[in-house]
Amino acid sequence: MTNGRTSNQALPLPAWGIRLESRKVDSETGAIKKMPPPGELIVALKQNIGVPAETIVQPGERVLKGQPIAIASRWGLSVAVHAPTSGAVMAIEERPIPVAGGGTGESVIIEPDGKEERYAGYVAQMNSKRLPPPQIRNEIMEAGIVGMGGALFPTATKLNPGSGIQALILNGVECEPYISADNALLTERSDQVLRGAAIMLAALDCDECLVAVKADMAEAQAAVQAAIDALGDDRISLVVVPAFYPAGGERQLIELITGKEVQAGGLPWDVGVVCQNVGTAAAVAKFFDEGEPLISRIVTVTGDGVGTAANIEVMIGTPIVDLVEFAGGYTDDAAGLVMGGPMMGFSLPHDQLPVTKATNCILVAGQAELDPSVREMPCIRCGECARVCPAALMPQQLLALARGPDYEALESQGLQDCIQCGCCDYVCPSYIPLTSRFIEAKQGLWENHLVSQRSALALRRFDARGERLERRESDRSDELQRQVDEIGPAGEIDADALRQLKQRVKSKKPGDKT
Amino acid sequence: MVAGLLVMAFLSGLLGIVLVISARRLPADTMTVVDQVNGVLPHTQCGRCGYSGCRPYATAIAAGEADINQCPPGGDEVIVALSQLLGRPAKALDESFGLAGPPIVAVVDEDICIGCARCLDACPVDAILGAAKFTHTVIANECTGCELCIPACPVDCITVTENTSQLDARAAH
Numbered sequence: 001m002t003n004g005r006t007s008n009q010a011l012p013l014p015a016w017g018i019r020l021e022s023r024k025v026d027s028e029t030g031a032i033k034k035m036p037p038p039g040e041l042i043v044a045l046k047q048n049i050g051v052p053a054e055t056i057v058q059p060g061e062r063v064l065k066g067q068p069i070a071i072a073s074r075w076g077l078s079v080a081v082h083a084p085t086s087g088a089v090m091a092i093e094e095r096p097i098p099v100a101g102g103g104t105g106e107s108v109i110i111e112p113d114g115k116e117e118r119y120a121g122y123v124a125q126m127n128s129k130r131l132p133p134p135q136i137r138n139e140i141m142e143a144g145i146v147g148m149g150g151a152l153f154p155t156a157t158k159l160n161p162g163s164g165i166q167a168l169i170l171n172g173v174e175c176e177p178y179i180s181a182d183n184a185l186l187t188e189r190s191d192q193v194l195r196g197a198a199i200m201l202a203a204l205d206c207d208e209c210l211v212a213v214k215a216d217m218a219e220a221q222a223a224v225q226a227a228i229d230a231l232g233d234d235r236i237s238l239v240v241v242p243a244f245y246p247a248g249g250e251r252q253l254i255e256l257i258t259g260k261e262v263q264a265g266g267l268p269w270d271v272g273v274v275c276q277n278v279g280t281a282a283a284v285a286k287f288f289d290e291g292e293p294l295i296s297r298i299v300t301v302t303g304d305g306v307g308t309a310a311n312i313e314v315m316i317g318t319p320i321v322d323l324v325e326f327a328g329g330y331t332d333d334a335a336g337l338v339m340g341g342p343m344m345g346f347s348l349p350h351d352q353l354p355v356t357k358a359t360n361c362i363l364v365a366g367q368a369e370l371d372p373s374v375r376e377m378p379c380i381r382c383g384e385c386a387r388v389c390p391a392a393l394m395p396q397q398l399l400a401l402a403r404g405p406d407y408e409a410l411e412s413q414g415l416q417d418c419i420q421c422g423c424c425d426y427v428c429p430s431y432i433p434l435t436s437r438f439i440e441a442k443q444g445l446w447e448n449h450l451v452s453q454r455s456a457l458a459l460r461r462f463d464a465r466g467e468r469l470e471r472r473e474s475d476r477s478d479e480l481q482r483q484v485d486e487i488g489p490a491g492e493i494d495a496d497a498l499r500q501l502k503q504r505v506k507s508k509k510p511g512d513k514t
Numbered sequence: 515m516v517a518g519l520l521v522m523a524f525l526s527g528l529l530g531i532v533l534v535i536s537a538r539r540l541p542a543d544t545m546t547v548v549d550q551v552n553g554v555l556p557h558t559q560c561g562r563c564g565y566s567g568c569r570p571y572a573t574a575i576a577a578g579e580a581d582i583n584q585c586p587p588g589g590d591e592v593i594v595a596l597s598q599l600l601g602r603p604a605k606a607l608d609e610s611f612g613l614a615g616p617p618i619v620a621v622v623d624e625d626i627c628i629g630c631a632r633c634l635d636a637c638p639v640d641a642i643l644g645a646a647k648f649t650h651t652v653i654a655n656e657c658t659g660c661e662l663c664i665p666a667c668p669v670d671c672i673t674v675t676e677n678t679s680q681l682d683a684r685a686a687h
Contacts, residue, residue: 451556
């Protein structure tokens with residue numbers, strides 16, 4: 001990897017992926033708008049695939065802006081949650097949350113009081129870059145910061161790869177059409193992103209940071225370059241990535257920049273790279289500079305179905321209905337809601353769902369933007385899907401195997417490595433919804449794993465029990481043998497004594513007491 | 515001509531020696547039909563098939579004494595796998611042995627349990643934790659849902675619920 005790549009040196013085009021018409025213009029223009037607190041905040045305790053956070057507040061309690069309301073559970077991948085503004089906790093109850101396929105999750109309902117009174121527990125730390133790495137990670141954990149690119153993996157965990165990290169890649173590629181939240185962030189707050197980058201470099205004990213921006217994001221490139229020049233930190237450089245989809249996928253981006261492939265089942269650490277979203281870096285800077293944990297994020301609200309498309313800085317927990325209202329409300333054309341981009345997002349059943357830390361885009365689709373009702377036709381084995389697949393899989397093969405489904409073959413063909421980018425759907429001339437089939441098959445594969453794991457465990461326990469019973473039996477016979485040995489061998493039987501004994505027994509009448 | 519014959523004779527002799535040695539030294543393929551069938555069964559060890567456990571049932575299947583559709587916890591998946599393995603026609607589960615259903619797990623009502631320890635011996639996988647005069651509990655991850663502990667309990671404190679434990683299978687996404 002070379003240092004100091006500038007915007008003049010573009011990276012080579014990848015062999016995979018597709019070129020998508022950018023639809024970002026709608027929300028790119030205009031500054032990031034800040035939305036005031038809505039009437040009610042629904043803060044979900046389960047923000048990512050991990051275990052829900054554990055509440056530390058009670059209904060009726062008053063909370064301050066930035067105050068922790070739930071702490072990360074120790075059961076893995078859990079993330080702390082803070083009050084986005086000051087107000088009263090109205091309830092802690094099950095509410096619908098935005099997850100693919102729908103579902104509910106325990107949520108803290110807060111009624112903002114509009115005073116925006118700050119919690120005093122967190123303070124700005126000016127010496128952040130000189131803190132020891134473990135302390136930086138603890139603070140990031142405390143601030144509830146997660147990967148804002150969509151997966152919401154706890155950032156502190158990702159910043160703890162051990163030694164040997166050669167580069168930190170800040171992902172500002174945002175390859176989904178329509179979404180421009182990262183673009184707006186880089187254009188307006190590059191300095192904040194770079195301050196976050198410096199803190200992350202300190203946590204990683206690493207000397208190179210590459211800020212990846214897509215080729216068609218000229219304003220963001222200029223802003224990043226200007227911020228780098230202003231900062232005068234020669235560890236940080238800008239790298240321009242071809243405007244290809246999905247160039248912003250973590251593994252794809254690493255391959256594009258370093259030329260190294262992250263192996264199936266491996267992690268970016270294996271090739272000496274840590275990848276973080278630019279929004280995550282901004283959140284880190286915000287916590288260390290201002291003492292504000294992750295309580296808000298930038299959301300792109302766009303599509304033909306919304307009044308004015310815009311990038312809006314919004315509190316976590318804001319109901320989508322209020323967010324759309326703030327963006328000018330629904331137009332007559334509005335036909336559907338999608339969270340995330342059109343390629344990887346999922347449709348929402350209604351607008352009573354809250355914004356989570358993962359929400360980068362709310363797409364209010366117009367009639368024309370929704371999929372036309374095309375009929376799925378048989379696969380003609382044209383191989384287009386294999387050409388575009390960024391994970392180098394053979395989607396047509398996987399599709400045939402998923403019909404069975406033959407889980408063993410699906411696994412050996414690498415179904416697990418599908419990143420669900422939707423490129424194969426996009427190019428398929430037969431309009432086959434391959435990605436949704438793969439998502440289903442992945443679920444099936446996982447359930448299959450569960451069944452075989454259960455049966456293997458049961459077999460192991462059953463065999464162990466068999467051994468235990470055998471051992472108990474042999475211990476018993478050993479003990480018996482020992483007692484016999486102790487008494488000694490049986491001697492000659494005294495015939496006289498035996499006869500006398502028998503007579504005595506006979507002479508006794510039934511009922512006599514002995 | 516002669517040289518060719520000699521070379522071929524030498525090579526075949528050499529290969530013959532290699533084969534003899536490897537046949538004697540390498541362990542034989544010990545995976546019997548019983549083992550293969552046993553590997554397909556779900557190992558709940560519930561005995562619903564009419565045999566005392568999964569392995570006896572596997573032995574009976576291999577001997578042709580039992581049919582392949584007598585395992586309710588295995589359901590259709592196990593029947594299909596067995597029919598593929600043995601080349602016997604797949605058929606619907608014989609429901610006289612019980613109904614297929616979602617995986618279940620036993621739960622001890624600790625308010626009722628008297629600590630008699632009788633269920634400990636009934637459990638085929640040692641998944642009940644307890645001792646005489648101490649409240650027992652079921653290790654949910656290790657319970658196979660065989661229901662054999664239920665008749666053993668003198669105070670009927672064991673019930674079954676759907677098993678939602680995920681073990682450590684990593685999420686597929």
